[in-house]
Amino acid sequence: MFENLTERLEGALKRIRGEHRISEENVNESLREVRRALLEADVNFQVVKDFIERVKVKALGTEVLKSLTPGQQIVKILHDELVVLMGSEKAEVTTATTGPTIILIAGLQGSGKTTFSAKLARHFKSLGRHPLLVAADIYRPAAINQLQALGQQIDIPVYASEIKDAVKIAEDARAHAREQARDVIIIDTAGRLSIDEQMMTEVANIKKSLNPTEILFVVDAMTGQDAVNTAKAFHDRLDFNGVVLTKLDGDTRGGAALSIRTVVEKPIKFVGTGEKMDALEPFYPDRMASRILGMGDVLTLAEKAQEEFDEEEAERLERKMRKAQFDLNDFHSQLKMLSKMGPLSSVMEMIPGINKMMRGQEVDERAFVRIEAMILSMTPQERSKPAIINGSRKKRIADGSGTSVQELNRFLKQFNDMQKMMKKLSKGGMRQFAQNLMGPQ
Numbered sequence: 001m002f003e004n005l006t007e008r009l010e011g012a013l014k015r016i017r018g019e020h021r022i023s024e025e026n027v028n029e030s031l032r033e034v035r036r037a038l039l040e041a042d043v044n045f046q047v048v049k050d051f052i053e054r055v056k057v058k059a060l061g062t063e064v065l066k067s068l069t070p071g072q073q074i075v076k077i078l079h080d081e082l083v084v085l086m087g088s089e090k091a092e093v094t095t096a097t098t099g100p101t102i103i104l105i106a107g108l109q110g111s112g113k114t115t116f117s118a119k120l121a122r123h124f125k126s127l128g129r130h131p132l133l134v135a136a137d138i139y140r141p142a143a144i145n146q147l148q149a150l151g152q153q154i155d156i157p158v159y160a161s162e163i164k165d166a167v168k169i170a171e172d173a174r175a176h177a178r179e180q181a182r183d184v185i186i187i188d189t190a191g192r193l194s195i196d197e198q199m200m201t202e203v204a205n206i207k208k209s210l211n212p213t214e215i216l217f218v219v220d221a222m223t224g225q226d227a228v229n230t231a232k233a234f235h236d237r238l239d240f241n242g243v244v245l246t247k248l249d250g251d252t253r254g255g256a257a258l259s260i261r262t263v264v265e266k267p268i269k270f271v272g273t274g275e276k277m278d279a280l281e282p283f284y285p286d287r288m289a290s291r292i293l294g295m296g297d298v299l300t301l302a303e304k305a306q307e308e309f310d311e312e313e314a315e316r317l318e319r320k321m322r323k324a325q326f327d328l329n330d331f332h333s334q335l336k337m338l339s340k341m342g343p344l345s346s347v348m349e350m351i352p353g354i355n356k357m358m359r360g361q362e363v364d365e366r367a368f369v370r371i372e373a374m375i376l377s378m379t380p381q382e383r384s385k386p387a388i389i390n391g392s393r394k395k396r397i398a399d400g401s402g403t404s405v406q407e408l409n410r411f412l413k414q415f416n417d418m419q420k421m422m423k424k425l426s427k428g429g430m431r432q433f434a435q436n437l438m439g440p441q
């Protein structure tokens with residue numbers, strides 16, 4: 001995500017970061033580069049202009065904090081302003097205080113509405129709510145099937161109908177939700193290739209009839225500047241409450257994420273980071289700013305980790321790590337948890353330093369499969385005491401897992417180093433763990 005922008009910004013800031021004196025000249029020079037980087041990332045021209053101006057005024061006008069070098073201070077100002085640009089605070093989805101919460105999903109064709117609708121339903125379900133998905137795309141029968149398939153996958157009911165009237169479907173769905181005691185109604189609507197009057201009227205009519213608690217506008221982050229224009233057109237008609245940026249896992253340049261908030265004055269509430277149902281994240285402006293500046297994102301990582309980790313299990317592992325009793329069984333279960341956290345590449349991206357180290361390198365997900373195969377080919381005794389793995393055992397394990405003795409040796413050495421490392425660790429074992437795992441083979 002945003003690799004190019006991050007790289008450019010890092011380049012622009014490298015020089016000034018080390019400076020011990022700030023002059024108008026070196027500020028200007030750095031900001032010129034920053035400006036270029038933002039424009040190249042397809043950030044709206046006016047947004048860039050105002051942004052640079054604000055950073056400049058602050059950079060030249062503020063006293064340097066004691067704990068920072070002047071160069072670091074500029075990075076901090078840049079970071080703070082990026083946060084402001086993206087909306088400062090995390091924005092929640094509004095829920096109704098009485099009656100069901102009704103959420104209307106709108107956006108262009110293929111932006112990710114149906115996928116997001118299902119992800120959002122899953123999100124509410126995890127909060128203990130009882131969502132109902134509504135298929136209000138009346139133009140493509142396949143769209144109904146798609147939503148039904150997703151609903152089945154996440155075990156959430158889908159309301160669908162043969163009627164060719166989206167407003168009526170939405171109204172019927174509301175009645176159905178009441179009968180079935182469903183408290184969150186998520187209405188997936190049809191998209192068009194470009195903004196057209198009929199689509200706008202249809203969505204506007206659903207809005208008028210149901211008075212939704214929340215209208216979310218879904219937009220593909222890959223479309224850059226266009227995303228901003230579309231958002232504006234939808235906003236003029238629908239006055240939506242928030243934006244969902246999808247496909248942030250692709251090689252988007254970042255323009256949409258950085259411009260949309262300023263242009264439509266509505267917060268980004270969620271980002272989609274993959275096709276799978278769990279690839280949904282709340283949007284945190286401060287974390288996104290850190291990511292863009294290449295500072296990594298420990299917070300998001302920690303939170304994701306927490307969500308997926310069974311607390312007790314994590315604590316047990318942590319204790320074992322500290323006592324250096326961490327064996328291959330534990331390693332295996334940690335490996336599994338790590339892989340549950342999402343595609344490895346996106347997990348890695350959040351770890352400071354890794355992003356830079358890994359740039360241009362594909363994270364080899366297959367390496368994990370091979371490691372798992374090796375562990376599974378060991379006996380329980382070998383797993384709990386890897387030291388007993390001698391030559392003949394190695395040959396057996398390598399054969400059994402379809403790997404080689406060299407590969408197994410390499411892995412066992414890494415694991416051994418990791419064990420030593422863990423002895424020294426107190427908290428934060430997770431991060432170190434991941435870093436070790438991704439170290440040079």
Ligand SMILES: Nc1nc2c(ncn2[C@@H]2O[C@H](COP(=O)(O)OP(=O)(O)OP(=O)(O)O)[C@@H](O)[C@H]2O)c(=O)[nH]1
Nearest residue numbers: 109110111112113114115191246247272273274275
């Ligand atoms: N990589 C990635 N793909 C996504 C994401 N969200 C959706 N997709 C994919 O994008 C494609 C379109 O998604 P849909 O959810 O069908 O989009 P839609 O807006 O409902 O499309 P229409 O109903 O045709 O207007 C599908 O192949 C999705 O799997 C995301 O966050 N990341």
Ligand SMILES: [Mg+2]
Nearest residue numbers: 113114137143
């Ligand atoms: Mg759809």
